[in-house]
Amino acid sequence: MTDPLSTPIALEERAYEGARLTSPSAERNQGVISEVLAEHLPLQARVLEIASGTGQHALAITRARPDLTWQPSDPDQASRASIDAWAALGEGRIAPALAIDTCVSNWFEAYIDQISSLYCANMIHIAPWAAAEGLFEGAGAILSRSAGVFMLYGPFLEGEASAPSNLDFDVSLKSRDPRWGVRALSDVVALGAEHGLSLSARIAMPANNLMLKFERVEG
Ligand SMILES: C[S@@+](CC[C@H](N)C(=O)[O-])C[C@H]1O[C@@H](n2cnc3c(N)ncnc32)[C@H](O)[C@@H]1O
Numbered sequence: 639m640t641d642p643l644s645t646p647i648a649l650e651e652r653a654y655e656g657a658r659l660t661s662p663s664a665e666r667n668q669g670v671i672s673e674v675l676a677e678h679l680p681l682q683a684r685v686l687e688i689a690s691g692t693g694q695h696a697l698a699i700t701r702a703r704p705d706l707t708w709q710p711s712d713p714d715q716a717s718r719a720s721i722d723a724w725a726a727l728g729e730g731r732i733a734p735a736l737a738i739d740t741c742v743s744n745w746f747e748a749y750i751d752q753i754s755s756l757y758c759a760n761m762i763h764i765a766p767w768a769a770a771e772g773l774f775e776g777a778g779a780i781l782s783r784s785a786g787v788f789m790l791y792g793p794f795l796e797g798e799a800s801a802p803s804n805l806d807f808d809v810s811l812k813s814r815d816p817r818w819g820v821r822a823l824s825d826v827v828a829l830g831a832e833h834g835l836s837l838s839a840r841i842a843m844p845a846n847n848l849m850l851k852f853e854r855v856e857g
Contacts, residue, residue, distance in 0.1 A: 658723035689761035693721030746776030755786035778833025801846035
């Protein structure tokens with residue numbers, strides 16, 4: 639069944655069964671994303687997922703890495719209901735979804751000692767740049783207390799090497815909302831540096847996406 643009132647936070651039609659939403663793109667990419675996260679997340683990490691969306695990634699990743707403790711979140715109520723519905727299949731490894739909006743000042747303070755790593759997919763291009771700024775501020779603060787990692791997935795622009803599909807996507811996003819847009823990798827890396835985080839891996843993913851790994855700069 640397809641929801642005729644499909645939410646404007648998603649750029650695709652989502653199927654639903656009760657509260658559980660299914661994103662076609664998450665269905666496609668959950669396998670490769672899980673493989674990469676499984677390789678890079680530290681053992682027994684307590685992971686905060688920002689912008690969990692439907693919750694499909696949370697379930698796939700915790701199935702691939704049962705040692706992880708997973709804390710999903712999303713500011714959207716229907717998404718949180720979907721995350722919790724998928725989490726019911728997760729054998730108790732996925733906590734109830736939190737309402738986290740990275741544009742809210744100091745959103746991370748309540749979680750700083752409970753979380754050791756972060757993951758966020760497909761959010762910073764479909765939100766104002768302030769959402770990326772808040773995300774990196776929180777990641778910097780959380781990783782200042784733990785030796786964890788911050789994994790960031792999505793499309794990025796890389797100057798003349800930008801994929802044509804990402805340039806087209808950028809134009810289409812800006813026509814929907816001028817505050818949105820595919821972010822330049824150089825701007826994202828500079829934002830990380832402002833918060834004491836350095837890019838330690840750039841992993842090419844299908845469909846011209848990247849998985850970026852940020853870690854705390856020593857010293
Ligand atoms: C395209 S969906 C991505 C969902 C999922 N991560 C995935 O890759 O399938 C973007 C999500 O970002 C969330 N979002 C938008 N602005 C946000 C913000 N400022 N802080 C946290 N999440 C936000 C939306 O509610 C939405 O669920």
